[in-house]
Amino acid sequence: MAIHTGRGIASIEYPTGMNQNGDPSQAWIKVKPDGRVDVFSGTSDIGNGSKTIQTQIVADTIGVPYDWVTYDNSNTDSSPVCTGTFASRATFVAGKAVLKAAQRVRERILEVAGQEMEISPEDLEIDDGEVMAKGAPTKKLSVGDVAAAATWGHGELITGTGAQLNPYAAISDPTTGEVDGVPHAAISYAACAAEVEVNDETGEVRVVNLTQAYDVGKAINPALVEGQIEGGAIMGLGLGVLEDSYPYYPSAEHRGADFGSYYNPSSADLPELHNIIIENPSADGPYGAKGIGEMSNNAQPAAIATAVYDAVGVWVTELPITPERVLRALDARDAGGGPRREGKHVIFDEELSINTVGTGKTWTAEV
Amino acid sequence: MNIVVNGNNRTVESPPLTPLLHVLREELDVLSPKAGCENGGCGACTVLVDGTPRRSCLTAVGSVPDAQVTTVEGLGAPESMSDVQQAFVHYCAAQCGFCTPGMIIAATAYLEGGGSADRAEISEALAGHVCRCTGYLKILDAVAAARDGGFDLSTTAESPHTTVLT
Numbered sequence: 001m002a003i004h005t006g007r008g009i010a011s012i013e014y015p016t017g018m019n020q021n022g023d024p025s026q027a028w029i030k031v032k033p034d035g036r037v038d039v040f041s042g043t044s045d046i047g048n049g050s051k052t053i054q055t056q057i058v059a060d061t062i063g064v065p066y067d068w069v070t071y072d073n074s075n076t077d078s079s080p081v082c083t084g085t086f087a088s089r090a091t092f093v094a095g096k097a098v099l100k101a102a103q104r105v106r107e108r109i110l111e112v113a114g115q116e117m118e119i120s121p122e123d124l125e126i127d128d129g130e131v132m133a134k135g136a137p138t139k140k141l142s143v144g145d146v147a148a149a150a151t152w153g154h155g156e157l158i159t160g161t162g163a164q165l166n167p168y169a170a171i172s173d174p175t176t177g178e179v180d181g182v183p184h185a186a187i188s189y190a191a192c193a194a195e196v197e198v199n200d201e202t203g204e205v206r207v208v209n210l211t212q213a214y215d216v217g218k219a220i221n222p223a224l225v226e227g228q229i230e231g232g233a234i235m236g237l238g239l240g241v242l243e244d245s246y247p248y249y250p251s252a253e254h255r256g257a258d259f260g261s262y263y264n265p266s267s268a269d270l271p272e273l274h275n276i277i278i279e280n281p282s283a284d285g286p287y288g289a290k291g292i293g294e295m296s297n298n299a300q301p302a303a304i305a306t307a308v309y310d311a312v313g314v315w316v317t318e319l320p321i322t323p324e325r326v327l328r329a330l331d332a333r334d335a336g337g338g339p340r341r342e343g344k345h346v347i348f349d350e351e352l353s354i355n356t357v358g359t360g361k362t363w364t365a366e367v
Numbered sequence: 368m369n370i371v372v373n374g375n376n377r378t379v380e381s382p383p384l385t386p387l388l389h390v391l392r393e394e395l396d397v398l399s400p401k402a403g404c405e406n407g408g409c410g411a412c413t414v415l416v417d418g419t420p421r422r423s424c425l426t427a428v429g430s431v432p433d434a435q436v437t438t439v440e441g442l443g444a445p446e447s448m449s450d451v452q453q454a455f456v457h458y459c460a461a462q463c464g465f466c467t468p469g470m471i472i473a474a475t476a477y478l479e480g481g482g483s484a485d486r487a488e489i490s491e492a493l494a495g496h497v498c499r500c501t502g503y504l505k506i507l508d509a510v511a512a513a514r515d516g517g518f519d520l521s522t523t524a525e526s527p528h529t530t531v532l533t
Contacts, residue, residue, distance in 0.1 A: 047463025047500045222531065223459040223523045230502030230528075231462065259408030259497060267503040268494040275529040365530045 006311025022168030035144030088291025100162030232296025373441030383429020
């Protein structure tokens with residue numbers, strides 16, 4: 001028996017939002033008479049933090065404190081349409097909708113403030129809840145006073161709507177799959193390096209290190225980005241070595257019925273994690289952001305599989321890489337055969353990717 | 368029968384074999400213990416019974432008459448959070464939040480029992496609590512730091528595991 005150490009690397013290219021686009025999000029913002037801001041959106045926050053991030057976007061875009069903004073996504077019937085929280089789109093697509101709505105609210109606040117202050121709106125700016133004359137910050141009016149003037153003096157509601165929709169790219173040539181527009185909105189890149197220990201007697205694979213780099217465009221909330229990366233790492237570890245839903249040996253009746261027999265990672269399975277966040281701004285996301293939801297659990301299984309190959313010289317071509325599969329692969333190798341590595345043929349559209357990313361810049365990190 | 372929930376005497380009318388989890392959530396309206404797997408595997412329903420962490424889904428209420436039951440509501444309020452609760456906020460250790468009450472209860476019991484800041488020991492203490500969002504790392508960091516207390520809740524802890532390249 002021996003423990004073998006191996007290292008492997010895998011990378012992914014990830015299109016943010018729905019493939020072929022066509023997934024709208026809308027938002028509506030209104031300002032109360034005291035300057036507090038209500039945002040109505042249909043984006044569900046499933047723990048990914050989109051409520052926090054969209055609140056940050058609205059507060060920063062209008063120029064009011066974060067805690068002045070109430071984000072109401074509690075009612076998808078009365079809220080504007082949001083296609084949903086999937087495909088890493090909540091920050092990228094829905095965040096752009098609230099950004100546009102906030103820009104319109106900001107413009108309307110400046111127009112009303114301009115009338116109140118008798119200064120042209122172009123010569124005004126908003127910071128931390130106050131409208132100020134550019135270059136003469138003592139000439140100022142709070143956003144609350146502006147909203148009160150709109151309500152009680154001008155007889156109007158300061159409001160703004162925003163929507164984000166990248167047009168659906170329909171397939172124009174079924175033979176080649178060619179589409180009649182740009183089929184995705186922003187490309188993210190990620191890489192994962194895995195270090196594993198493989199026990200050649202038990203077949204057990206222990207993941208000891210996952211070092212991962214993610215191009216997120218702009219980390220609007222770095223702690224939440226870390227949460228997505230770290231959570232994705234453990235989901236990817238589960239996909240790589242632990243979690244299986246079908247088939248079960250010797251048949252499906254023997255599948256797990258509870259957490260005692262379904263092997264999801266626990267804190268005891270946690271390897272060393274290193275997160276590298278790369279800010280390579282997108283042209284069309286809010287503040288340059290891209291998505292970091294789904295792509296965070298894609299690269300780990302492949303990186304672990306290559307690390308297993310590095311450790312014991314066999315390719316395990318099915319996930320998860322269970323002890324049984326490792327031992328069968330080792331037996332096959334010793335018998336002179338063994339599974340061959342077969343990958344699908346991938347066409348890389350360099351022009352499309354480069355045009356979407358744009359810079360060709362490179363980054364290096366010591367970890 | 369009576370139980371004491373977060374310091375308050377409560378009368379229970381559910382039958383004695385009713386899981387404590389259902390008594391808390393459905394009869395007494397104490398909602399922080401979560402009904403996850405309801406067979407002892409996930410840890411989301413964990414509460415302190417006379418100071419010891421117990422799976423409330425597997426604890427018949429009739430087996431703990433007059434017990435002192437503590438849930439996260441009993442550890443602190445938003446304006447007076449316990450050190451462990453503050454650490455979870457400061458380290459951003461919750462995402463969807465479903466596992467968080469059980470994690471905080473288990474971490475509180477671990478630290479009150481003299482648990483150290485050693486990563487492996489904390490990991491062992493929390494290994495019965497499933498989290499599918501966070502990847503556990505921020506939870507372990509929060510528990511390791513919790514004993515120090517005094518967190519600035521207007522800021523988020525810098526992660527020692529992250530490099531940002533712009």
